[in-house]
Structure formats: structure tokens, C-alpha cells
Amino acid sequence: MAQGFLRLDAIVPEELNAEAIEVLTTGVPPVPYGTPLAEAFLPGTFARRLVDLPLIAGALESLVGPAPTVDHHAVHVREPQGGTAQPLHGDAIIDTRADAFDVQLMYYPHEVTEQMGGTLLVPGSHLRRTNESDTGRYQNLLGQVRLTCPAGTVLLLHHGIWHGGRRNDSDRRRYMFKIRFNPTVPQVRLWDTADLVDPAVAAELAVQHPWYEHATGRLEIYNRVALWRALTDDDGFDIDYWATRVTNRPRRTA
Numbered sequence: 001m002a003q004g005f006l007r008l009d010a011i012v013p014e015e016l017n018a019e020a021i022e023v024l025t026t027g028v029p030p031v032p033y034g035t036p037l038a039e040a041f042l043p044g045t046f047a048r049r050l051v052d053l054p055l056i057a058g059a060l061e062s063l064v065g066p067a068p069t070v071d072h073h074a075v076h077v078r079e080p081q082g083g084t085a086q087p088l089h090g091d092a093i094i095d096t097r098a099d100a101f102d103v104q105l106m107y108y109p110h111e112v113t114e115q116m117g118g119t120l121l122v123p124g125s126h127l128r129r130t131n132e133s134d135t136g137r138y139q140n141l142l143g144q145v146r147l148t149c150p151a152g153t154v155l156l157l158h159h160g161i162w163h164g165g166r167r168n169d170s171d172r173r174r175y176m177f178k179i180r181f182n183p184t185v186p187q188v189r190l191w192d193t194a195d196l197v198d199p200a201v202a203a204e205l206a207v208q209h210p211w212y213e214h215a216t217g218r219l220e221i222y223n224r225v226a227l228w229r230a231l232t233d234d235d236g237f238d239i240d241y242w243a244t245r246v247t248n249r250p251r252r253t254a
């Protein structure tokens with residue numbers, strides 16, 4: 001919630017990683033926007049075996065629920081000695097939903113070294129609600145993550161996260177397969193909520209990232225509270241009164 005992404009290192013088995021390079025080079029057949037997952041990737045296909053891996057399937061179900069639709073998918077290739085980096089961006093237009101989110105899966109079938117650039121991610125940027133490459137002028141932000149990872153790593157990201165493919169200065173093509181999932185059920189308590197009242201949860205929701213600067217980061221705490229209220233169906237949840245204050249609609253007349 002506070003980071004905007006979940007990193008699962010080396011969770012895809014080596015056989016699938018080895019197969020991936022050929023599959024991604026050939027291309028994964030496109031699907032119409034909003035195709036149910038079960039129809040988008042037929043049993044036995046590479047993409048289906050990927051999303052059916054228990055850790056991935058479980059994490060997806062916790063985030064978007066059962067039977068999501070595939071918004072779209074794409075193979076992203078950064079060519080060797082590619083020469084340029086992508087500007088920092090969010091993947092779509094400004095998205096004002098405070099009670100729902102899409103999940104983007106990014107899968108790296110081979111090791112990504114520093115020389116290969118990696119994907120730049122800005123932790124805690126997902127709820128700032130910018131429009132596509134509005135953030136393109138930012139070159140480096142405090143606390144940014146430049147993803148280097150072992151083969152078979154998967155990221156699951158909130159759709160709003162600011163990211164960009166860094167320049168590939170190596171002699172190897174860098175592959176990444178991205179799938180965007182839309183939920184089809186309310187995203188309320190879809191995960192194991194046994195520790196919901198643990199103080200560590202509220203502490204995590206109050207985390208400040210270095211690029212916020214302390215005072216402006218309050219907006220992100222508020223944004224998280226708003227989403228957390230929706231995800232837990234608890235309109236009373238708050239941190240430091242931020243949401244209570246701005247949702248107050250006084251009615252007392254005497």
C-alpha cells in the first residue's frame with residue numbers, strides 16, 4: 001500500500017524462463033481489451049502457465065480478486081546499447097478512482113544487471129494521480145529504485161506507479177512482459193486480513209518516502225487512508241485525523 005508494488009524475486013522456474021525468450025521474441029497474441037483471464041490465455045500457453053504459478057495466482061487474487069479481466073498485455077524490449085531511456089511515466093491517463101485499482105504484472109525472464117538499465121520505479125508515487133508522462137522531466141528522485149533482479153522475477157504494481165525503462169548499455173536485449181489486470185469484484189478484504197488491527201499495519205500506511213518532503217507527503221498519507229477505507233470497508237480508519245478532517249460535513253444546527 002505504501003510502496004505501490006510487490007517484488008517477488010526469482011519465483012518463476014528456470015524452465016519457464018528459458019522458454020520465455022523464444023515466446024516473447026515471437027510475440028504473445030493480442031487480446032481484446034477486457035477479456036476474462038480464463039479466455040485471454042488458454043490452458044497450456046506460456047502466459048497461462050506464468051499467471052497460474054501459485055505465488056502469482058495467489059498474489060493476484062489478493063489484489064484484484066478472482067476472475068479479473070486482462071486489460072492488455074505487451075512485450076517490452078530494450079535493445080542492446082539502446083542509447084536512450086524512457087521518460088518517467090504512469091501508464092495511462094489520470095485515474096481518479098479512490099476505491100479501485102488495476103494491477104500490472106512485470107515479468108523479467110533473465111537476470112537484469114545494472115548495465116542493462118532496469119526498470120526505474122518511484123516507491124509511493126502510485127496515488128499521486130498524474131497524467132501519463134507529466135513526470136517525464138524528472139530525471140532522478142530520492143528513494144527511486146532501479147530494478148536489477150535475478151531471472152524469473154515478477155513485480156506486481158499499482159497501475160499508477162511512476163516508472164520508466166532505463167537505457168540498456170549492455171550487449172544483450174532486455175525483455176519484460178507486462179500484463180494489466182482489471183478487477184471484476186469489489187476489492188474489499190480480498191487478502192488474508194488476520195493482522196488488520198496490528199499496529200504495524202497503520203505504521204506501514206504512514207510511511208514517508210524521501211522524495212515527498214515531509215509536509216507534502218501528507219497528501220499521500222491521506223490518499224492511502226482513502227484507499228484503505230475502501231479496501232477494508234472501514235470508514236472510521238484514519239491516521240493523524242487527515243481523512244476525518246476533510247470528510248467532515250457538519251450538520252448540527254443548535
Ligand SMILES: O=C(O)CCC(=O)C(=O)O
Pocket residue numbers: 076077078086091118119120163164165166176178
Ligand atoms: O522497459 C521497461 O523496463 C519498462 C517499460 C514500460 O513499463 C513501459 O513502456 O511502460
